[in-house]
Amino acid sequence: MKDKAPHLPLRLVQNKSASHNLKWLFTGIIISVLSALVTSVLVVNAFFPFAGTEGTLSLVNRNRSKVSEYPEDPQLLRNMRERVVRVYNADKIQKGNIYPTSAYVGQGIMLSSDGWGVLYPLDSATVGAMELKGIDYQGIVYEIEKKIEEQKSGLVFFKVSGFDFRVVPFAVWPEPFVNHEALWSFDGVWKTIKLEEALPFPKDSFALWDSLNLYRLDSLAKPGDLVISRDAKLVGFVNKTGHLVPSWLVEHHLASVLQESILNKNHANWKGYFVDGWIDEETGLWIDRNGFYISSNSKTQADIKSGDVIVGINGKEVSELNFLQDLYLAGPGASLRILRNGQEEGIQVSFAPKS
Numbered sequence: 001m002k003d004k005a006p007h008l009p010l011r012l013v014q015n016k017s018a019s020h021n022l023k024w025l026f027t028g029i030i031i032s033v034l035s036a037l038v039t040s041v042l043v044v045n046a047f048f049p050f051a052g053t054e055g056t057l058s059l060v061n062r063n064r065s066k067v068s069e070y071p072e073d074p075q076l077l078r079n080m081r082e083r084v085v086r087v088y089n090a091d092k093i094q095k096g097n098i099y100p101t102s103a104y105v106g107q108g109i110m111l112s113s114d115g116w117g118v119l120y121p122l123d124s125a126t127v128g129a130m131e132l133k134g135i136d137y138q139g140i141v142y143e144i145e146k147k148i149e150e151q152k153s154g155l156v157f158f159k160v161s162g163f164d165f166r167v168v169p170f171a172v173w174p175e176p177f178v179n180h181e182a183l184w185s186f187d188g189v190w191k192t193i194k195l196e197e198a199l200p201f202p203k204d205s206f207a208l209w210d211s212l213n214l215y216r217l218d219s220l221a222k223p224g225d226l227v228i229s230r231d232a233k234l235v236g237f238v239n240k241t242g243h244l245v246p247s248w249l250v251e252h253h254l255a256s257v258l259q260e261s262i263l264n265k266n267h268a269n270w271k272g273y274f275v276d277g278w279i280d281e282e283t284g285l286w287i288d289r290n291g292f293y294i295s296s297n298s299k300t301q302a303d304i305k306s307g308d309v310i311v312g313i314n315g316k317e318v319s320e321l322n323f324l325q326d327l328y329l330a331g332p333g334a335s336l337r338i339l340r341n342g343q344e345e346g347i348q349v350s351f352a353p354k355s
Helices: 010-048 075-083 247-260 323-330
Strands: 085-091 104-110 116-119 132-135 141-149 158-160 183-186 190-193 194-199 216-217 226-228 236-239 242-247 270-279 286-297 309-313 333-340 343-350
Touching: 116 247, 132 158, 158 286, 236 247, 242 247, 247 323, 309 323
Parallel strands: none
Antiparallel strands: 085 104, 085 132, 104 116, 116 158, 132 141, 141 158, 183 190, 183 226, 194 216, 216 242, 226 236, 236 242, 270 286, 286 309, 309 333, 333 343
């Protein structure tokens, strides 16, 4: 019998090679199974977190509607951090520049590059007599030179001894309410909140200029919180009753504060109430249209009379939701559409104080 041909491999070498390949195959299968198990555990923990009982390890509850967390947008975080100043009562600062919790007045948001800002203080009753200091996101301490209190809303405008501050833009009202936007509330801790409803005006005659459009918030918001939109615009402040003071009130006073260091004195001395419509005197048909009925008016603003119904302001129809905002932002005067003696007409009114 002839020997094997020299070009053929030995059978032993073939067996070793096959065994080696099988080992690598089983190793790959085991690694794949373990990877799949680890991935499954991570996915389950991410979407179905468990809360441990007392004495055991507790995993993080990721319920967004209940647990405070930082926004996912780093640009939003940076925008707000650069525009917020924490305000303290200088009289309570201890030796060694120790700032006790009791010295904290509230967080302000910057409105102008030359140092004007606004805040809703946690204790507005005593701010007027305080000497205040502000601290920005870099830890720089500023003297607060001026402060102006807006008694109706509780807001306080303040002037910081600095410059080149980043400023916050204003949200366009009533979009945050009408569009049911998810908003952020902030005071050291970020919370996602929503505007629930607008508080109704009185049904009987009331002084329009002495009233405010306030909005109910969900239970996560707390007094003094800044409320901002997801595009880093100021929506308002949470007041001591847990309602939102809208940013358009800040906007109403801003020009006067920046130019003269005083609050806006433009004023409409009207009393009245909102109406749902009226009967047309000529046709006898119901006119389904909102308006504000003037029940009494100051003698200094004789351009509008008792019995008039305001149905439009600066080209916009009157609605209970935005009428007060439209008045506050109208400037020193406005173009009104009114119903007078059954006829609709246009008039110009001035809100500037009479000399």
